C-alpha cells in the first residue's frame with residue numbers, strides 16, 4: 001500500500017455538528033482498568049496517547065449509566081458519581097491537550113449481566129421481557145416506570161458528557177446489550193408500545209435518543225452504535241433486507257441521531273444478499289443520508305470475536321479494499337479496534353507509510369494499557 005492511497009483516511013471530516021482532522025476513529029473497547037468505576041490517570045494517559053498519535057475521534061470504552069444493574073464488573077468505568085465524572089474530566093482534558101476529540105460511549109448491559117455481578121450484586125438484571133440472549137426467561141419484564149427511569153439515566157449521562165467537555169456521545173445500541181435487547185425480536189416479546197414489529201421495537205431507543213437530545217440541545221452530536229449480530233449470536237439479524245433496515249432506521253433518525261456507527265466483524269462483507277456490494281455502514285448512509293462509521297477487522301487478518309471465542313490474536317493486513325470504499329464515499333469514518341488497542345501509534349504509522357512497523361494484535365495486549 002502506498003502512502004498516497006492512504007490519503008483517504010487523512011482527509012478532514014466535516015458534518016453539521018462534528019468536524020474531525022481525519023477519518024480514523026478509535027472503536028470503543030472495554031478495558032476494565034477503572035477500579036470502583038473510576039477512571040484514573042493511567043486511563044487518561046492511554047487515551048491521550050491515541051490523540052497524540054493522530055486518531056481523529058476517540059470513542060471511549062463502554063461507560064455505565066446510573067442504574068444499579070448497568071454493568072457486570074466493578075472495574076468497568078461509571079458515568080455517574082463525582083469521583084468517576086472527575087476521572088472522565090481528566091480524560092477529556094488529556095485528550096484535548098493533545099489536540100484530539102473524544103466521545104463517551106454510554107452503556108447498559110441489560111440481561112447479559114449474570115446475577116450477583118457488578119457494583120450492586122443484589123440488584124436484579126433488567127431487560128425488555130426478562131429474557132436472556134437465548135430467549136430464556138430469567139427475570140421480569142421492565143415496567144413502564146422502570147423504562148422511564150432508564151431513559152432519564154441516559155439523558156443525565158448525556159448532559160454530564162456535554163458539561164465535562166466531551167465532543168459527542170455514542171449510545172451503545174449494539175451487540176445484544178440493553179438497547180439492542182429492545183431491538184431484537186428474540187429478547188423483546190412485549191405487547192405494549194415498546195414491543196411489536198421492528199419499527200415499534202425501536203421505540204425505547206428513540207425515546208432515549210430524544211431524551212438525550214433534550215438534555216444536550218440541538219447542536220451536540222449524538223452517535224448511535226448498532227449491529228445485526230449479538231454477543232454469541234453472530235448470524236443474528238435485525239433486518240433481513242434493505243427495506244427492513246429502512247423501517248428500522250427511520251424512527252431513529254427522526255428521534256435525533258446525527259451519525260450511525262454500524263458494527264460489523266468484517267467491514268468488507270455485503271450487508272444483504274441482494275447483489276449490492278454495500279456493507280452495513282454503506283446501506284445506512286444510503287438510506288438515511290447521515291454520515292456513518294464502519295468497523296470490523298480493519299488492518300487485521302482475523303475478526304475480533306475469535307479473540308473471545310478462541311483467545312486468538314491477529315496479524316496485520318492490507319487496507320486496500322477499505323481505502324477504495326472510503327474513497328468512493330460508501331461510509332465516512334473508519335473505526336479501528338484491536339489494532340489501536342495494541343499500538344497507540346497505528347494512525348501515525350499508516351500516515352507516514354511505516355506499515356512494516358505495525359504491531360500485530362496479541363491477546364496479551366488486553367492485560368496492559370499500552
Ligand SMILES: Cc1cc2nc3c(=O)[nH]c(=O)nc-3n(C[C@H](O)[C@H](O)[C@H](O)COP(=O)(O)O)c2cc1C
Pocket residue numbers: 027028029030031061062105172174225263264265295296297298300303304307335336337338339366
Ligand atoms: C477488548 C475489546 C473490548 C470491546 N468493548 C466494546 C465496548 O465496550 N463497546 C462496544 O461497542 N464494542 C466493544 N468492542 C468491539 C469493538 O468496538 C470493535 O467493534 C471490534 O473489536 C471490531 O473491531 P476490530 O476488528 O478493529 O477489533 C470491544 C472489542 C474488544 C476487542
